[in-house]
Amino acid sequence: MIRIAPALLLALVAPALAQSAASPAISVDTLKDVTRELSSDAYEGRAPTGPAEARTVSYIVRRMQAAGLRPGNHGAWTQAVPMVEITARDVQPFTLTGGRIPVTMAYGAEMVAATYRVTPQISLSNSPVVFVGYGITAPEKGWDDYAGIDVRGKTVVILVNDPDWRTMTREGPFEGRAMTWYGRWPYKFENAARHGAAAAIIVHDTEPAAYPWAVVQSSWTGAQHELDQPGGHLDQSSVIGWMQLAKARELFASAGQDFDRLSAAAAQRGFRAVPLGVQLSTGFGNTIRRSVSQNVIGVLPGTTTPDDYVLYTAHWDHLGHCQPVPGPHGVDGICNGALDNASGVAALIALAEAHSRAGPAQRSLLFMAVTAEESGLLGSRYYAEHPLYPLGRTVGGVNMDGLNVIGRARDFVVTGAGKSEIEDLALPFIRAQGRRVSPEPNPERGGYYRSDHFSFAKAGVPMLDGGSGEDLVAGGAAAGHAAAEDYVAHRYHKPQDEYDPRWDWAGAVEDLNVYYRLGRRLADTPGLWPNWYPAAEFRAVRDRSRTAAR
Structure with missing residues (x-):
């Protein structure tokens, strides 16, 4: 069970619940279109520095621009990440x-x-x-x-x-x-x-x-x-x-x-x-082969405290061409990465659209599609080591790595629960949907250390990484667990991770509502700086960066 900081609850639960009725319109069409496009064979599995990177980056930029964002690197849409292959x-x-x-x-x-x-x-x-x-x-x-x-x-x-x-x-x-x-x-x-x-x-x-x-x-x-x-x-x-x-x-x-x-x-x-x-x-x-890959960054500038930043991240890369397997149309050697993580980039764009429609928040909102997550979190690591905006002024945010496409869930799982106050801030929005927080079903998989929020955590910035649990509204925990295990066994990092028009996006939309409201709460509450719990390994670096920022 997640620990709840009493001070945070007193200050934030009531306004958070009051705001929960104002549900943003998360576009399912955007989720489908972006996921289907980025996971098509035309993108060749989105290997960083590969033949389709330029096409991938160009598409994400076009979608960010259409969503109402501005270039996030001081007039440019990308941050160069020097890579060696x-x-x-x-x-x-x-x-x-x-x-x-x-x-x-x-x-x-x-x-x-x-x-x-x-x-x-x-x-x-x-x-x-x-x-x-x-x-x-x-x-x-x-x-x-x-x-x-x-x-x-x-x-x-x-x-x-x-x-x-x-x-x-x-x-x-x-x-x-x-x-x-x-x-x-x-x-x-x-x-x-x-x-x-x-x-x-x-x-x-x-x-x-x-x-x-x-x-x-x-x-x-x-x-x-x-x-x-x-x-x-x-x-x-x-x-x-x-x-x-x-x-x-x-x-x-x-x-x-x-x-x-x-x-x-x-x-x-x-x-x-x-x-x-x-x-x-x-x-x-x-x-x-030495080359340069790109992080793609868009910003929705804040109104009253634009030099404070709330961050949404998702990695755009996948494995490119990989071990071929027999498929319905012959041998398939492209790891398309539909769920992992074209769906996360789709979420990034859908959230950008929702925040843009709602208008600017008091703090700036950053939307970052990072490269080379599959190669060891390299794109997010590079940003954390070469930030475009001070990490001491980065409030926190949400990382998205694979959406729920199997239907609504009765529960929500926080990856690596018990580390930071940002979990407490998310809790009212989860409960407002009638959902409970469940422990990680497979903590032995080390999910907390396997996606881009970890790069920011090491630099002191608390990020929420979590989503639908396994207790599905249709089928219960048994159905959810079976679906999760089936994905790991048969599609994860394989050519079979392809877009399926039969996917049920209702659970993803509920999760995105939580991400939206959490981001909005962080962005519309100047002075709110969630920290790590005292025993967390990232508390000291956060304290140092915040002291320097002040």
Whole structure:
């Protein structure tokens, strides 16, 4: 249950409820048109810096302009995001020697490999392999999987998620079932690099990863993107990648170890890394292409306090061309990303239309379609590191990543609940629709760390990320859960994520009403600055930025 700040309720619940009757007209036609257009094959899956980026950006700009927004980058519609694309070629199998029998892992089917390093060739020869459990260094929790081991120049094998992911409650050193930042793959690769590992390989397991191997395969084969920064990321590991669970078991058996026993030991405080006595060899070439992608930004300037900003975000990118699958019209190799996240961009445009029709608010409203979310939140990260408007004057906002297209829900789920006061501000608008707030059904998936609000959170700006729960008006929780699981298993990050004219947009409209009213409340209440709860990891940076702004 979300904690409610009494001061916020006293000041805001009554006016919020009074305003709830004035429902904005969210255009379902806009939601359909934008989603259908951006997810058509003409946009080739909207890969950042890909052949269809210019078409994508141009379409979003036209829709923002038609919605009544002004260019958001001081007269321009876009913010340039310098990118480097690294495409591995001729990837050699993982060859592991020194055990009872050699173990080989084939690229794509059994392992994937890539690099952040901007270099034409990667070669790894006989790198000693060390099992480092969950690969976590968390001094505040008394946890260090790298204690007592030097992994410089070595290959580390890492378990996905957190040590307590099997706990069905939220209790535990790493918040129990809920994934923390320590459980996310970007953290694990970053931490391995900090410890000097030459290679970092995560063991894929569908339940704690929250997606099947096919998602890893489609996401980690082909072009990989990073921000183009000085130094070429040469401080990162030479090889990063994943291996199938079955191959990990085979590897550990060859090393004379029991994978399940060591995995259980790794979930306990005090675990110490285990050298496996085997060596890894692999290599590949890299095709390197530097380019510039674009964040698209529109603004509805405020009237009385235009230098305060309320933010709506959605990422426009998807995977582009990906692993082909048989389809009704032949083999389909385009990951169109209809739900993820053409629908979020459609929501951005529909909200811009609604706010524009209502007229300017007291504070300025920013509408931002960011690039390269699928590549590690790069577009939002770049904005957070190079803001066009001071983050200390950015009040907060809403991030949208996939709409509800399966019908109205009786509940609303806040991703990563319990972190900021912006959740309290949204609560009256949710309840005004007769809905309740439910816990995340799958907190182990780490949703809070997987979309663009996280980039802003790290910079101190509280953003709401949430939407319809699984308790559908038609069919109840069972139907909602089945639909969610079906999407993850059969469409997420696959060519099957395509626009469907049979979608039911009623639930999306209800969610957008919450987003609209929350944004309007933030924008029409000068002096209101939602903060993080005192124990939240982002409170200190918010306090610093607000102090500097004042």
